[in-house]
Amino acid sequence: MxxxxxxxxxxxxxxxxxxxxxxxxxxxxxxxxxxxxxxxSESQIRAQQARQEKAERDRQLNLERQKEAEQKAIHAQIRQLIETNRLDRSRGTESYQFVHNKKIKKLLVEPAMVDQLSRGRLAIVCINDQYEVVAEAVARKIMEREETAVVVLHDKPQQSEPEEDDPYAGYEIPDDLMW
Incomplete structure (x- = not known):
């Protein structure tokens, strides 16, 4: 030819x-x-640059997808922790009020739960706009994964030594007062 x-x-x-x-x-x-x-040639250079840009975009998309998958996995773990460890509130007669997202919320719980919530032995968590009561250890595990899921978890009171010349040392201040 x-x-x-x-x-x-x-x-x-x-x-x-x-x-x-x-x-x-x-x-x-x-x-x-x-x-x-x-x-x-110039066209080969442009083609190579286009391949590099496409590879970079693909890497970015993969990173975003991985982050989304990790978030879904964490959310599923939190949901499972709450579902398996939530406490029964069906016989709740007292209302426990707390603040979430700058709004006052009310939850019916048993009288013993009110005391434990105020002492930090129980916590209130929120998942899918539902509030549940769980033990403090479970709430700490949830906080490791996502801090915003735990709505109420009071710090346990520190046992401090009373001062020697404290005139009110013999009077204990109750921390479960309902106003």
Missing amino acids: ASLQEQLLKAGLADEKKAKAVRQEKRKKRKQQPKGATEV
Whole structure:
């Protein structure tokens, strides 16, 4: 099969002088390039840049998908912890009020639960806009995964030594007063 140059010569669209000049120009370019170097065209450079940009976008998308999958897994773990460890509030007669998202919420619990909630032995957690009461240890596990899921968890009172000249040392202040 004849080259394009030979076909153009046969058709009379190019003459021998121009063909010879083109061959010499190609040869000069080849000689001027160092050995092992290949001529890279602009389109190849653009294509390579496009591949690199696409690979970077793909990496970013994969990172986002991994983060979303991790968030879903954490949410599922929290849901499972709450479902398996929530305390029964069906016989709750006293209301326990607390603040969540700058709003006062009310939860019916048993009288013993009110005392334990105020002492930090129980906690209130929120999942899917539902409030549940769980033990303090479970609430700490939930806090490790996501702190915003735990709505109410009071710190346990520290047993401090009374001062020697404290006139009110004999009077204990109750921390479960209902106003």
